Amino acid sequence: MTDISRRDLLVGTALWANPALWALAEGAASADPTFPGGSIRPGDVARTAMLHDAVILTMLSQGTPASIRHLLALEPADVLLGQALASGVPAGTEKPQPDALRLGAKMAAAADALLQPMLPTNTTERDACLLYWDVATMLGSSGSPGPLKEAIPMDQLRGFFEALHRRLFIGIHTLEPDAEDIEGWIERIVAWDAQREGMSDRYARALATRDSAEWRRFVEEAGFYSVEDPYIRLALAARKGAVTSTEASARLTASQPACVYAKAMQAAIRAAS
Amino acid sequence: MSEHVTHLGLFEDAARVTLHHPRMHEHFKQALRASWRAGCLGAITRSGDRFSIGLISKVRQSWESTGASRALEDKLAFLLGWRVHQAADRRFKNVFRELQPKHYQYPNPAPPDATVYHDVVVFREVYGYGRLAPFQPAALDYRLESNAFAKHAEPHFVEAILRSCWQQTLLRNQRFLANEKDPTAWQKLLEARIEPFTVDIRRYVDAHGNPDPGWYQRFIVAQNFYNPEDPLLRVARDLQHGKSVTEGVLLASLQDVDSQSQYAQALANGITYIHAANAYWNHEIDERELGRRFHIGSSHLETPAKESAP
Numbered sequence: 001m002t003d004i005s006r007r008d009l010l011v012g013t014a015l016w017a018n019p020a021l022w023a024l025a026e027g028a029a030s031a032d033p034t035f036p037g038g039s040i041r042p043g044d045v046a047r048t049a050m051l052h053d054a055v056i057l058t059m060l061s062q063g064t065p066a067s068i069r070h071l072l073a074l075e076p077a078d079v080l081l082g083q084a085l086a087s088g089v090p091a092g093t094e095k096p097q098p099d100a101l102r103l104g105a106k107m108a109a110a111a112d113a114l115l116q117p118m119l120p121t122n123t124t125e126r127d128a129c130l131l132y133w134d135v136a137t138m139l140g141s142s143g144s145p146g147p148l149k150e151a152i153p154m155d156q157l158r159g160f161f162e163a164l165h166r167r168l169f170i171g172i173h174t175l176e177p178d179a180e181d182i183e184g185w186i187e188r189i190v191a192w193d194a195q196r197e198g199m200s201d202r203y204a205r206a207l208a209t210r211d212s213a214e215w216r217r218f219v220e221e222a223g224f225y226s227v228e229d230p231y232i233r234l235a236l237a238a239r240k241g242a243v244t245s246t247e248a249s250a251r252l253t254a255s256q257p258a259c260v261y262a263k264a265m266q267a268a269i270r271a272a273s
Numbered sequence: 274m275s276e277h278v279t280h281l282g283l284f285e286d287a288a289r290v291t292l293h294h295p296r297m298h299e300h301f302k303q304a305l306r307a308s309w310r311a312g313c314l315g316a317i318t319r320s321g322d323r324f325s326i327g328l329i330s331k332v333r334q335s336w337e338s339t340g341a342s343r344a345l346e347d348k349l350a351f352l353l354g355w356r357v358h359q360a361a362d363r364r365f366k367n368v369f370r371e372l373q374p375k376h377y378q379y380p381n382p383a384p385p386d387a388t389v390y391h392d393v394v395v396f397r398e399v400y401g402y403g404r405l406a407p408f409q410p411a412a413l414d415y416r417l418e419s420n421a422f423a424k425h426a427e428p429h430f431v432e433a434i435l436r437s438c439w440q441q442t443l444l445r446n447q448r449f450l451a452n453e454k455d456p457t458a459w460q461k462l463l464e465a466r467i468e469p470f471t472v473d474i475r476r477y478v479d480a481h482g483n484p485d486p487g488w489y490q491r492f493i494v495a496q497n498f499y500n501p502e503d504p505l506l507r508v509a510r511d512l513q514h515g516k517s518v519t520e521g522v523l524l525a526s527l528q529d530v531d532s533q534s535q536y537a538q539a540l541a542n543g544i545t546y547i548h549a550a551n552a553y554w555n556h557e558i559d560e561r562e563l564g565r566r567f568h569i570g571s572s573h574l575e576t577p578a579k580e581s582a583p
Contacts, residue, residue: 045435090453090459093460160423162407163410170278170392170472170477179320182324183331190314196439207422
């Protein structure tokens, strides 16, 4: 058995969320307020998936300039890292390539400009909205319009995410500590782990509530995600490798996105071109 | 190379023995009871030899001056997990190199198959085929088929997205991102600190559901990797399942570990490291002696000098 291919690895590593959106999530991961660290929060799944789809379709689109396609194909990790790290990259770095970093930041900023106005201003509602965006994105990954039609026990819902998390623990083998701040890092990684597990509970509860006001408001009425949207259908096919570059290009130009997820994806794709 | 399931199993077994050991400091038991999860994280973290002495020194000093706090309990539990990780590495790294030396030849970074087989045995023996926390039976299904929700989402896509979220957030816990201003140094740190996902889960799925008989014989049976009849492992399982274990049985199980399986030996080594930490915590030994008992500075490929668990 071989190791994971470079491309698989890069696609896996790559789809970083927009730092501007991170700030929308509440709560610090660490006891040190000057360095909140990072934890998985509501909205991370939805926007990461959206950026993932935007990158794939940008690579497939023949309307994308050759230099950009080349950059995406050559250094996808750098492009996608740029979404998260562009603001923190010291000037003068030779690699990750500045062009790739800028491209990632540009795509994320374009999507962010479309997504941010859709979020409620109230902190609690914003948090719920982002959570239901995540849930809709996950259900939509199987082509289901959601919400769930059948009752699934909570332990199975939560177990789905915990099984995936355990696979990810297996995949990374071991954690790399912050050698410059061991004690602070231990505090942050403990908080990260608690938040990670807490998100499994929150996803499970949101999925279990099959007829919720939150789903109707943040997903259906807001038009966040629709499996009937032509861009979503194209993205679902592209994820499976079931669409050619020619076909993707034709469908991107012949149709217009209707749901929020697809519009944000289109904005990111256009920003790359 | 290390493996997640085995490291976690060893820590949880060592922690259970520690909780029931008559000579372990109450602070250790307090930390493990309050911060078990922190210990689990320590058990799966690299670089334990480099930071253990400094960490326990600072935690002990703070604990003695300010008393217990959740943060200190977390750090002490993490430290204990970190030591068990090192004990496992010292028991198994030379085994892996002997069994599959090609996996240690540049540029082949894939973990040896023996590590995968170790993990699926621990998944079965310690975690009941994944039925016991923190595992799930579906974790080693290719498409999580045994989970009732898995058909309602594309599990591999959700996994890929969560993987990305992990890398993003784990990296954001590294201070160099904001603090390091030198471009070359920043770049090197980025490459060093990013968490690569180097293990293809299909290797685990295959080893768990359809093991290669030759490899199983070679990596598990011939090596005596795990024997549920080992005295120490019987104690560990009894404690895990809430059965009572007398002090005499527990202490006796820690004797003559060389005749027990590799897993039992690694567990005993981890407990020995915790005893060393216990002695330091009690001011019975200084940092220099603690470093010697932790085998700081010795290669993971060397067989450390024998220290019997008290």
